[in-house]
Amino acid sequence: MLATWATSLQSLSLPHSRLSPVPSSPSSQLDSLNLTTHRRSFPGVSTRLMTSSDEKHRIERIASSIRVIPNFPKPGIMFQDITTLLLDPNAFGDTVELFVERYRDQRISVVAGVEARGFIFGPPIALAIGAKFVPLRKPKKLPGEVISEEYSLEYGTDKIEMHVGAVQPNDRAIVIDDLIATGGTLCAAVKLLERVGAVVVECACVIELPELNGREKLGGIPLFVLINRA
C-alpha cells in the first residue's frame, strides 16, 4: 500500500502543549455531536463520532485518490497530484472532515492557507470551525500592505506574503497546505504569523514526504499529516 496513516490519527489526543487535548469524556463526546453556532455544517462534512477504523478507512480512501505522476515537473520528482482527490467528493469531504475534527474544539481563530493548494483545503476548514481564512500569497499578488518572508527552494529562493492587519497579536493560528517536502514553505508561513504576534498552534498537511525531513525546519511547531509518501 502506498499510503501509511499517521499514528497521531489513531488517537485524537495530542502529544504537545500548544493544542489542548480533544475532550474524551462521555459528556464532551455528547457535546461534540451538537452543532453549535460556530460549527456550521456544509456539504460532505458531518459531525458524527468516528472510530479508529472509520479513520483508517477514510485515510486509505484519501491516499488512493491522490495520483502520482513520475518525473513532473522535472526528472526524479514523484509529483503528488491532489487534483484527483478533488474529483472524488467523498475523499475531499473526508479530508476536510479529518482536519475539522482535529481543530474544531481548539479555539483556532485563524486558518492560514499557503498559495496555491492551501487555498483549496483551508477555506472549508475555516468555515467549519468558525475561524477566519488568511491567504499567504506568492509575491506581488496581494494589493494591500504586506509583510514578506523569503525561503529556500531546491534551486534558488521564493517568497510568501501576508496582508498587514489580517492577523492580530494573540490570534491562534493553524497553517494548512497540501504537502510538506523540504519544509521551507511552511517555515516561512510560521514566521509570518509569529512576526505579527500570533500563536501558531500547528501546521497541517494532507501529505508529508518524510525523507526530506521538512518537519525539522518547523522549529518545534507541531505538524499533523494524514498521509506519508516515500
Ligand SMILES: O=P(O)(O)OC[C@H]1O[C@H](OP(=O)(O)OP(=O)(O)O)[C@H](O)[C@@H]1O
Ligand atoms: O516543503 P516545501 O519544499 O517548501 O514544498 C512544499 C510546497 O511545494 C508545493 O507548492 P509549490 O511551491 O509547488 O507552489 P504551487 O502550489 O503554487 O504549485 C506545495 O503545494 C507546498 O506549498
Ligand SMILES: Nc1ncnc2[nH]cnc12
Ligand atoms: N513531490 C511533490 N509533489 C507535489 N508537490 C510538491 N511540492 C514539492 N514536492 C512536491
